[in-house]
Amino acid sequence: MNTLAAPARVAVTDGRVRRLPPALALSGGALLLAVVAVLAIGHGAYRIAPLDVLRILADRLPGLDLAVDPQQAAVLTAIRVPRVLLAVLTGAGLAVAGALMQGLFRNPLADPSLIGVSAGGALAAATVIVLGAQLAPGLLRAEPWIAALALPLAAFAGSLAVTALVYRIGAAQGVLSLPMTLLAGIAINAMAMAGVGLLTYVATDEQLRSLTFWNLGSLATGTWPVLAVLLPLLALALLGALRLAQPLTALAMGEARDGHLGVDVRPCKRAVVVLAALATGSLVAVTGVIGFIGLVAPHIVRLLCGPDHRVLLPACALLGAVLVLLADMAARTVVAPAELPIGILTAALGAPFFLALLLRRRAAGSP
Numbered sequence: 001m002n003t004l005a006a007p008a009r010v011a012v013t014d015g016r017v018r019r020l021p022p023a024l025a026l027s028g029g030a031l032l033l034a035v036v037a038v039l040a041i042g043h044g045a046y047r048i049a050p051l052d053v054l055r056i057l058a059d060r061l062p063g064l065d066l067a068v069d070p071q072q073a074a075v076l077t078a079i080r081v082p083r084v085l086l087a088v089l090t091g092a093g094l095a096v097a098g099a100l101m102q103g104l105f106r107n108p109l110a111d112p113s114l115i116g117v118s119a120g121g122a123l124a125a126a127t128v129i130v131l132g133a134q135l136a137p138g139l140l141r142a143e144p145w146i147a148a149l150a151l152p153l154a155a156f157a158g159s160l161a162v163t164a165l166v167y168r169i170g171a172a173q174g175v176l177s178l179p180m181t182l183l184a185g186i187a188i189n190a191m192a193m194a195g196v197g198l199l200t201y202v203a204t205d206e207q208l209r210s211l212t213f214w215n216l217g218s219l220a221t222g223t224w225p226v227l228a229v230l231l232p233l234l235a236l237a238l239l240g241a242l243r244l245a246q247p248l249t250a251l252a253m254g255e256a257r258d259g260h261l262g263v264d265v266r267p268c269k270r271a272v273v274v275l276a277a278l279a280t281g282s283l284v285a286v287t288g289v290i291g292f293i294g295l296v297a298p299h300i301v302r303l304l305c306g307p308d309h310r311v312l313l314p315a316c317a318l319l320g321a322v323l324v325l326l327a328d329m330a331a332r333t334v335v336a337p338a339e340l341p342i343g344i345l346t347a348a349l350g351a352p353f354f355l356a357l358l359l360r361r362r363a364a365g366s367p
Helices: 002-013 022-042 050-059 070-105 117-135 137-142 144-170 178-202 205-216 224-243 245-251 255-260 266-287 293-305 309-331 342-363
Strands: none
Touching: 022 050, 022 070, 022 293, 022 309, 050 070, 070 178, 070 224, 070 245, 070 266, 070 293, 070 309, 117 144, 117 178, 117 205, 117 266, 144 178, 144 266, 178 205, 205 342, 224 245, 224 266, 224 309, 245 266, 245 309, 293 309, 293 342, 309 342
């Protein structure tokens, strides 16, 4: 397992690679996100020009009374803006969770799925979809809102339960062992996916369709009530991640060196696991499984900005939000007027792009 630490140490000490200045990277990322968000708000079967989007948004400011189209304003306020905000939160949360896991394991190939967060949510969601009517028939039929909340709550609980189990196995006498955590995550991830496969096998055609679409991810659940629940959870995870920026950068140097310098990284490792699970679990509960954002975005940002997590984490949030927005725009276009599950696009576009980055690094002689 010593090879896990090699990539980050090389990246930290490699001065030959030219990096973007932090101010340029963050300001450029914020500007790009703003432009893509305006385009995404106006994009869809009912198109709204970017200038009209800005006019409608400005009309919501106090003291302004602009001439706007009521129909455009209704579509933008009730449908487009919540969906775009959900896409931004999804991209930022998944990318930061991926950066946290890569910093924890000191490996650019790590992501939250290594500790079974997504698999735990998928298993819990599959259980509700396939067996919910048998396990709690009276509860799910009592009120419509209970049935609507059952799936996301179960997915969130499943993600956190699997994370807690992996943490308990990986921690011994209060010390989190990264190799043990990794192996436990891989094993439990395989068990959870086996359970999902079994439930898929026994599901009816209707249940199988629901299960398939949930596992492929969607942002169609973006509404103001959903955002009201999701935003505090993600804000806690993202702000907590920013507080870990300096310890994570120190962790990349290796735990033995940190110990000689008097830096205790044990609280940092525990906090990383909790925050990554919180971000990923809450998003999986709302959007389903959306892959590759937590793997690709941190890798790209690390190539552009370097390994300093004080810059890496906020830049990952910005790039992840942009990537999800672009994927969602494509999902609403490729098979219009229908909608393609966004998880298909993030995997189909993210995997080749990631392979191209790896091949480019190999051709350049970089580890």
